[in-house]
Amino acid sequence: MPYVDRQNRICGFLDIEENESSGKFLRRYFILDTQQGSLVWFMDNPQNLPVGTDCVGSLKLTYISKVSDATKLRPKAEFCFVINAGMRKFFLQANDQQDLVDWVNALNKATKITVPKLSDGQQISENQKSLPDVVGPKKQVSYRTEIIGGVPIVTQTQQEGGDSADRVEREAMHRSHSQLPYFLGRPTQEHTVIKSGYCVKQGAVMRNWKRRYFLLEENSMSYFKSDLEKEPLRMIPLKEVHKVQECKQSDIMMRDNLFEVVTTSRTFYIQADSPEEMHSWIKAVSGAIVAQRGPGRSAATVCIIRYSTALCHHGMDSSVTVTSHSRASRNSSFVCSMFQNLPLLL
Numbered sequence: 001m002p003y004v005d006r007q008n009r010i011c012g013f014l015d016i017e018e019n020e021s022s023g024k025f026l027r028r029y030f031i032l033d034t035q036q037g038s039l040v041w042f043m044d045n046p047q048n049l050p051v052g053t054d055c056v057g058s059l060k061l062t063y064i065s066k067v068s069d070a071t072k073l074r075p076k077a078e079f080c081f082v083i084n085a086g087m088r089k090f091f092l093q094a095n096d097q098q099d100l101v102d103w104v105n106a107l108n109k110a111t112k113i114t115v116p117k118l119s120d121g122q123q124i125s126e127n128q129k130s131l132p133d134v135v136g137p138k139k140q141v142s143y144r145t146e147i148i149g150g151v152p153i154v155t156q157t158q159q160e161g162g163d164s165a166d167r168v169e170r171e172a173m174h175r176s177h178s179q180l181p182y183f184l185g186r187p188t189q190e191h192t193v194i195k196s197g198y199c200v201k202q203g204a205v206m207r208n209w210k211r212r213y214f215l216l217e218e219n220s221m222s223y224f225k226s227d228l229e230k231e232p233l234r235m236i237p238l239k240e241v242h243k244v245q246e247c248k249q250s251d252i253m254m255r256d257n258l259f260e261v262v263t264t265s266r267t268f269y270i271q272a273d274s275p276e277e278m279h280s281w282i283k284a285v286s287g288a289i290v291a292q293r294g295p296g297r298s299a300a301t302v303c304i305i306r307y308s309t310a311l312c313h314h315g316m317d318s319s320v321t322v323t324s325h326s327r328a329s330r331n332s333s334f335v336c337s338m339f340q341n342l343p344l345l346l
Contacts, residue, residue, distance in 0.1 A: 001095070001276045002032075002102050005256050009033045010106050013273050015093035016041060018057065025077065025093050028056060034110045037061045039083075045273075047255065048200055048209055059085060067107040069100065083107065192218055195284040196227075200271040202253075209255075209271070216284055219292060221261070238292050240264050244285045246278065261285065 002012035010032040015025035028041040040058040042049065063085045070082035074091055079100045083090040094100035195216040200209050201223060212223040212233070219239070222232035240263045247258040247269060257278040261268040272278035 001099050001274045002030075002106060003256070003274045003276075005031075006254075007033075008035075010110075011045075011256075012099070012103070013095070014041075014103065017091040020088065025091075032106060032110055034061070039064075039107070044211065045200070047271075048211060059083070059090070061111050064107065064111040067104050067111070069104065194218070194288055195281065197277070198227075199223075199273070199277075199281070202269040204266065214270070214281075216281075216288060218288065221285060221288075236261065236263060236268070238285075238289050241285070241289055244282050244289075246282065 002010045005011050012030060014028060014030050016028050017023070017025050028043065029045045030039065030041045031046075032039050038058050038060055040055040042053070042055050046053065064083055065086075066084045068082060068084075070077075070080045070091055073082065074080045077091065077093055079094040079096060081092055081094065081100055081104050083092065092103075094103055193215060195214075197214060198211055199214050201212050202209055212225065213227040213229070214221065214223045215232070220235050220237050221241075222235040224232050242262045242264065244261045245259060247253070247255075247260045249258075249269075253269070255269075255271050257272040257275055259270055259272065259278050259282050261270065270281070272281055
C-alpha cells in the first residue's frame with residue numbers, strides 16, 4: 001500500500017515495465033512528490049541505498065494525461081494499471097487490488113493541473129529545457145532518450161557488471177508482499193509458514209540496514225539473505241520474544257514503518273515496506289506467540305511455569321517457586337536464567 005513519508009510524499013513498491021511492450025516487470029520503489037511535480041523510481045527505498053544514488057527513472061507530472069486500470073489491456077499482468085504520458089504508456093503492477101486503486105487515485109489527483117497550450121515553437125523549446133528532468137542512472141549505465149508525442153522518454157538499454165548482478169538479486173526478491181511457496185527453494189518444512197516476505201533489518205554490530213527475507217513459523221521467526229537461501233542467517237525462537245510492537249524510536253532512527261522484536265538478549269529493529277505491512281507483521285508475530293504460549297502468558301510467565309513444574313518433579317519445596325515468581329515479576333531475565341541453569345541447581 002502507498003504511504004506518506006516524513007516529507008509528505010507518497011511512497012511504495014510497484015513493478016514497472018521499463019522497456020515498453022517487453023512484458024518484463026521489474027520491482028522498483030516509487031516516490032510521488034507533488035511539491036517537485038514528479039514521479040521518480042529507485043532500485044530500492046533510498047534510505048537503504050548509498051547517499052547520492054540516482055533514481056532509475058522519473059516522469060514529470062505535467063506529462064501525465066491519465067492513469068487508469070489496465071487489467072483488460074494486460075490480462076496476464078495481475079493488478080495492472082497504466083500511466084498515459086503523451087504517446088508512451090507506462091504499465092505498472094500493484095501488490096493487490098486496493099494498492100492499485102490507491103495508486104491510481106493518488107496519481108490522478110496529483111496530475112489535476114491546468115497546463116496552458118503552447119505553440120509548436122514554444123513546445124520544442126520547453127521540451128529542450130525539460131529534458132534533464134527525466135533522467136536515469138548516471139553511473140555505469142547506457143540509455144537513450146526519445147521524444148515521443150512531445151514527451152521526452154528515457155529508456156535504459158544496458159547495465160554493467162556489479163549493477164547487473166545487483167539487479168538479478170533484486171529481481172529474485174520480486175514482490176515483498178507476496179507469500180512465495182517456501183518449499184520451492186528449500187526442503188519440505190515441518191512447521192506451517194504463517195507469514196513471509198522481505199523487510200529491512202538493522203545489524204547488531206555495524207548498525208547498518210540490510211534487506212532480508214523473513215519467515216515466521218509456529219515456533220520461530222527466521223531471516224535469510226534471500227528467499228532462495230536454504231539456511232537462515234539467524235533463527236529467533238518465539239519463546240524468547242517478550243514483545244513485538246511499533247518502534248518508539250522511529251523518529252530518532254529516521255525510519256518509516258519501523259517495528260521492534262524484543263527478546264531476552266537483543267532488540268531487533270525491522271522496517272517494513274508500508275504501514276499496513278508493518279502492522280501485519282506485528283499482528284502475525286503476536287498471534288504466533290499467543291498460539292504457542294496461550295492467552296495472557298508472557299515469556300517470563302512461561303519460564304516460571306516450566307521452572308515450577310521442574311522443581312515439583314524433583315520434590316523441592318513449593319515455597320521456592322513462590323519466591324521465584326515474586327522475583328520474576330520484577331526481573332524476568334532472572335527467572336529465565338534460573339530455568340536454563342536448573343540442571344546445575346539440582
